[in-house]
Amino acid sequence: MDFSFLSDPRYNVIGAFWMTVQLTFWSAIGAFILGVVLAAMRVCPVPLMRGFAGGVVNIVRNIPLTLIIIMMSQVIANQLGLKLAVREAGVNPQGYLDTQNFRLAVLGFIIYTSTFVCEAVRSGINTVPPGQAEAARAIGLTFIQVIGIVVLPQAIRAVVAPLGSVLIALTKNTTVASAIGVSEAALLMNTLIENESDKFTAVFIVIAAGFIVLTLPTGLIFGSLAKRASVKR
Amino acid sequence: MSEQASVLYDIPGPRARRVNLIVSIVFGLGLLALAWWVLSVLASKNQLTAEKWSPFLQAQNWTTYLLPGLWATLEAAALSVVIALPVGALLGIARMSDHGWIRWPAGIVVEFFRSIPVIILMLFAFELWFFVFDAASPFAAVVIGLVLYNGSVLAEVFRAGILAVPNGQTEAAFAIGLRKSQVMTIVLLPQAITSMLPAVVSQLVVVVKDTALGGILVGYSELRRAGSISASNYGNLLPTYFVIAVMYIVINLLLGNLSTWVERKLRTRRGGPVLEIEAGAQTDLMAARQEILVLDEPGSASVMPQTERGFDSRP
Numbered sequence: 001m002d003f004s005f006l007s008d009p010r011y012n013v014i015g016a017f018w019m020t021v022q023l024t025f026w027s028a029i030g031a032f033i034l035g036v037v038l039a040a041m042r043v044c045p046v047p048l049m050r051g052f053a054g055g056v057v058n059i060v061r062n063i064p065l066t067l068i069i070i071m072m073s074q075v076i077a078n079q080l081g082l083k084l085a086v087r088e089a090g091v092n093p094q095g096y097l098d099t100q101n102f103r104l105a106v107l108g109f110i111i112y113t114s115t116f117v118c119e120a121v122r123s124g125i126n127t128v129p130p131g132q133a134e135a136a137r138a139i140g141l142t143f144i145q146v147i148g149i150v151v152l153p154q155a156i157r158a159v160v161a162p163l164g165s166v167l168i169a170l171t172k173n174t175t176v177a178s179a180i181g182v183s184e185a186a187l188l189m190n191t192l193i194e195n196e197s198d199k200f201t202a203v204f205i206v207i208a209a210g211f212i213v214l215t216l217p218t219g220l221i222f223g224s225l226a227k228r229a230s231v232k233r
Numbered sequence: 234m235s236e237q238a239s240v241l242y243d244i245p246g247p248r249a250r251r252v253n254l255i256v257s258i259v260f261g262l263g264l265l266a267l268a269w270w271v272l273s274v275l276a277s278k279n280q281l282t283a284e285k286w287s288p289f290l291q292a293q294n295w296t297t298y299l300l301p302g303l304w305a306t307l308e309a310a311a312l313s314v315v316i317a318l319p320v321g322a323l324l325g326i327a328r329m330s331d332h333g334w335i336r337w338p339a340g341i342v343v344e345f346f347r348s349i350p351v352i353i354l355m356l357f358a359f360e361l362w363f364f365v366f367d368a369a370s371p372f373a374a375v376v377i378g379l380v381l382y383n384g385s386v387l388a389e390v391f392r393a394g395i396l397a398v399p400n401g402q403t404e405a406a407f408a409i410g411l412r413k414s415q416v417m418t419i420v421l422l423p424q425a426i427t428s429m430l431p432a433v434v435s436q437l438v439v440v441v442k443d444t445a446l447g448g449i450l451v452g453y454s455e456l457r458r459a460g461s462i463s464a465s466n467y468g469n470l471l472p473t474y475f476v477i478a479v480m481y482i483v484i485n486l487l488l489g490n491l492s493t494w495v496e497r498k499l500r501t502r503r504g505g506p507v508l509e510i511e512a513g514a515q516t517d518l519m520a521a522r523q524e525i526l527v528l529d530e531p532g533s534a535s536v537m538p539q540t541e542r543g544f545d546s547r548p
Contacts, residue, residue, distance in 0.1 A: 043241055044242075045241075045242045045245065045249070045253055046253050046256045046257050046260065047257070048257045048260055048261055048264075049256070049257075049260055052260070052264065058486070059482055061485075062438070062442075062481060062482045062485035062486055062489070063442075063478050063481050063482060064441075064442040064443070064444075064445035064446075064457065064481060065442070065445075066445035066446055066448065066449060066457060067445060067457050067474065067477065067478060067481065070457070070461075070474075071474050071478075074470055074474075075470060075471050075474055079278060079280070079470060079471055080274055080275070080278055080280075080471075081278070125241075130240040133240045133241050134240060137241075137242070137243060143241065143242045146241055146242070147241060151241060168348070172348075172349070172350040172351075173350070175350040175352045175353065176352070176446065176449065178352070178449060178450060179449040185353075186350065186352045186353060186356070186450065189353060189356055190356060190450050193356060193360055197360065200357065200360035200361070200364070201357075204353070204356075204357040204360075207353055208345070208349050208353060211348060211349050211350060211353065212345070212348050212349070215348040216348060219348075
């Protein structure tokens with residue numbers, strides 16, 4: 001099998017996977033924050049907020065990620081004029097487009113993934129014994145305090161392993177960013193296959209190995225984290 | 234869930250009701266402002282005009298673009314699931330084999346295809362198909378990619394379903410002299426399949442959504458891709474994607490509800506009568522316990538000394 005494309009300066013394999021890692025990193029942080037906020041809204045005492053969060057989750061979860069990412073670029077950015085990067089006059093627009101598409105993709109991943117984080121955290125809230133919340137209420141904490149100081153910390157510790165699966169799914173989902181031209185691993189594979197079609201098996205092995213290197217440690221780390229974080233009851 | 238959630242806050246009193254009302258009003262006004270802002274942006278970009286939305290009243294738009302796209306999506310999803318189910322069953326059973334030389338390769342195959350993005354699998358399948366048959370087939374690429382991924386996911390579902398069958402079933406089956414293959418096919422699999430049916434149906438949602446990946450790099454004209462062609466024809470990208478999103482949401486909500494329905498149906502079918510007997514048995518047991526407790530009481534000892542001695546063997 002011929003792996004000569006690895007040393008070809010035209011193809012930046014490490015750079016493509018670094019882009020995948022960056023997409024995953026920023027999306028994971030954003031999705032975690034938004035997901036926890038959505039989960040808190042889904043269990044809060046205000047019916048309107050509960051309904052809104054539930055509606056958002058059920059709508060976003062059922063739209064294909066591909067459609068969301070392409071809408072971010074073609075509809076939200078191109079037609080409605082959302083700008084997430086500064087375009088300087090007289091400079092090659094490629095840099096602006098790269099930044100813009102990267103940030104649009106991250107925003108799309110955040111919106112999509114946060115619904116899965118929300119569902120995971122909500123199932124975690126259900127594992128917290130009712131006595132915890134009752135005790136918190138009994139000492140006079142408000143809802144924000146009950147959920148923020150008592151319930152959510154225990155709920156999130158209970159769902160470290162499911163959140164790990166969400167992170168692995170997110171890592172794999174970043175390949176959808178190739179639909180709007182973010183130069184990550186899937187787009188590189190597409191280019192490689194077009195140019196070196198005789199070596200497609202070698203290309204597949206390299207890209208697959210890259211994703212295994214990214215996702216396998218994530219699973220192991222989150223598995224051991226889950227054991228350490230689990231609440232002893 | 235609602236019971237659990239209500240644990241998080243008290244039944245609102247007058248003050249809490251007032252606060253809730255204020256928060257509701259502020260939040261509602263915020264939502265209204267957001268909706269107004271979205272609508273005004275849409276209006277200012279001429280997205281709400283009749284000519285952008287009227288193509289959906291034309292039969293031609295549906296018969297040429299949207300319905301064939303929908304059909305392509307459903308066709309690929311259905312075929313993938315139909316193939317992935319037996320593949321997943323085989324892999325799941327192979328992963329539980331007594332022989333290491335079957336168990337290990339099956340485990341490696343399952344973990345390998347589960348940790349690779351479906352797009353990558355589709356691209357590889359596309360090239361492989363082209364290499365073997367010398368013809369480009371986006372449909373085959375999409376189906377092969379989805380089968381490899383979902384077969385591995387379903388293998389884990391099958392394994393969990395088989396492991397969830399009570400151990401006594403296997404032991405009883407071996408005790409009446411069935412062979413390993415018979416235990417699996419006659420006893421374990423039928424019971425496992427009913428318990429994992431809801432998980433399989435909810436996996437359908439994932440498959441339907443993942444068919445959209447075929448429209449990105451391998452060029453399968455599923456619903457999203459067909460929609461973008463329709464949109465460039467009528468010049469209404471936003472309305473088309475909106476309609477497509479609604480179509481996906483409706484299909485997937487229906488599948489999700491089907492999964493919940495199947496789950497409830499199976500639970501009542503399997504658990505209904507058993508639960509009644511158990512409940513009865515439990516009350517009998519409770520009654521027996523209470524009798525024992527009564528007998529244990531010092532005062533009742535004189536009434537039934539023999540039974541009391543039987544339960545209390547302390548010197």
